[in-house]
Amino acid sequence: MVKRLLWLASLWLIPTLLWAATQVQATVSQNPVQANDGFTLKVVADGNLPSDALDTSPLLKNFIVGNTSVGQNTQIINGDFSQNTTWRVTLIAPKPGNFTIPPLKVDSMMTAPIKLTVVKAGASTKVDSIMLETSMSDHQVYPGQQVSYDVKLLVGADLRQGQLSDPKMDDGDVKQLGKDQKGTETRQGMAFETYSRHYAIFAKKVGSYVIDPPVFNGEIDTQNSLGFYGTRSVGKVGQPQSLTVLPIPDTSKPWLPAREIKLEDRWSQDPKHWKVGQPITRTLVVTATGTEANELPTLQMAVPDGFKSYPDQKDRKNYLKDGWMMAQQTMAQALVPTKAGTYTLPEVDVTWFDTLKGQYEIATLPARTVTVAPAATDQQSKVQADNSTLPPAKANADYWPWLTALVVLLWLVTLVFWLRPKWRKKAPIPSERQPKEEAASPSWQQLRQAIKSNDPAKAGQALLHWAQDKYQLHSLEALAEFFAHPPLTDAIKDLQQQRFATSSHSWNGEPLWQALNTAKPPKAPPEGSGLYARFKL
Template structure:
């Protein structure tokens, strides 16, 4: 036991103690150009699973890409080494001297890195195969006024893959409008593929701001080689003006606001109960659809108003944001009279003349008349009823002439009917003659079977088997109309198991030495039941015929 414990301790002491002892940070380029991406790699000499470097300090001076992590294990001559690498792409927009700070993982820190960023030469930018141009629809906006920022990426080489970042601006909302557009353009005799993106800019605070241009990084094909390239646009300065202190109401900054309406039917005179559709259209330049105010109509006594669901939309045309709201109202006059619908006014701030303006619809007067359906269904006056009755009384009486049936037609029909009756009587007499001929035979046959059955009963009482068998054969001949094997035919016709057994016993008692007991009464019972059954069947058949 002691030896086993000693061996285990020896093996444990012989195993290497894998624990991180070193953390290093390095870059693949130094110096780098402004707007050029480079790779920062942080390496640890161990496998790290639940910890990673914090790169949030880099956001102050660099554009930071996503981080990737990888681990590997090397075994050389029995020596095992492990390593964990964190990689992240960085880029800075301005030239100068920068310091990449130290990082800490599992209590171990790396050394900071001094980085030099050089300015891009203008000649290089002009002759480059990839460059970015950006522009703003206006160099000044009011708070919450919408502007359009346009980015164009020019590519003169075949693009394999790439990534174009989005622009950024503090205290503002930037969102891409629609999908990017691709077209070809000639610049100084050189053919470029131009990728255009438009962004909606909505500043939330006043002041002087800078819109950081997007940055492109990708790979192109040049002379059967793949080259990594990058490009960066120029930053744009913009002034954001505050909301005027004397402005009242919902803030709506714009260069142009228009309010229009349509009526259906387009008439100032309508009847009671006739629905009127009033459609208001508000068009505003320089704001988004979410900024459009709701238009409310004042209630008018005597006219009911039923609003429909409002529809808001916006689009970009010639670098300007155009928003539109469509609101429909169903007006239903209740009582006759003259009504004045008050004017509709929407306040807005004119960014051109720097003052408050109003988009207005003038008041409108409509005349509501009684419904024509009421007059159409009014009761007829008494005097008119008397005139109608008098005119009906003075109408001439029409004479209706009745035509009599000719005498020759009546005589012809009577003769035909008489001939039909004579034919029917003769047919009935001919039909009755065969029936009377058949009746005696049927009666004689019935009497014969009854007599034969009575004889069978007498022979059964006397227990005379020979006489009973002889009379049974006669009875079978009467029923089956067969001269030979009549008893067998009768048993097959009746198809009764007891009858078949007793007939077999009767024959055995007559023609063999076996002393079997024959139940003659049972044979009579089966024959009588068959006779009654046959009679009932005949009555049912005759009843069905008549």
């Protein structure tokens, strides 16, 4: 009860604390206006202000000031508190001409001046209540280069309904970027609601084109001279825009137009500690700004002698960033060294055309030198060979293993009798730990069948597919890191060893299945966001 009273008291005190205005705007109901005909000046300030906070005395120089009405509005939406005060002042211009509504003081702030045109009584004052504008970032481009095409619809009336079409271009793709954005704007002192839409245009062929502009059709509310309300159909066509598509400067070179290129690689494990037979996944990622994924070349990852490579995953994606189309390609490859030594992984390069500089560039990943150590089994066999040269132990020590085994056996019998009552309780079936919706998912069912078949190749592909579908992870090492569950980590390592082993061995999928059913995913998602998180290995 006390908390509720304090909360109500705080709401009562808030209006008294928000006296000072931080934003103020002045608009007129129409422009131009007729002489000796009334129009409305509207002034809106944020905050709860007294009615006399607006000083209208500067208006008396050129206008007749009529009635002034004041209203306050308070809103609390999702805990956000807002207030505003609105003045509506009726003005009459006594004679034709060009006038300026001067800045008006509201609390401690000033409104912007408004230029006003006053025409003779009876003259037309028709103003477009609907405007449709188009603009482009470039008018000369190359094939495959992105052109940003912007559309803005301005509505100065009460819009009942409307529909805006998309621009069109022959021999080109037009794609909308993001959702429509709504805002407000002042033109000639009049307030307009704005609806902005952004497009990306990709020309395919060389030549000169005219982009067909968008068309708006809708209905607005109207009021006649007698005060009756109705609706009126309105329509607008945007301005046509011309586009010239230039020929490719050098057809002997690969063609990839972009504003920027980023080439990087990621490793599932640190290659500084590499051993023979140990699979490590290397993922190449190329990201281009201002082009489409189908323009990206296929990445080539050369492998030196002494390595075996196994393609793991390929992907091409488009996504939006800061108003530009981003094209991204990834290629993952499992690398397995077959003998110890020092190796050099060759550099990776991508030739592209910088559309900002108008010249060819080369993005390069430098060559990398790695050292592969002998496998652990080789070291163990060497130790065993050295131990074989040692003299045998004395025969009188043979009874110690038997004595040790007897002590362990007696301890196990005691443990069995102590745990026997607890075993009578029904133990949970590991496979039942998964939620019903998980058990019903197709990728989970396919994963279960692949693991039960004891085929490491099928199990690896099914596990990778499930990791992508469930958690947007693109490597098995990333899945192990994501869960941080030691039994699952060990099972995945064993699976990878079997997948990329130089010789075939039998594999039992039961430990992997048990680990998957007992692992619990962390509450927080992987580090990063959007598409970048998918390549965090």
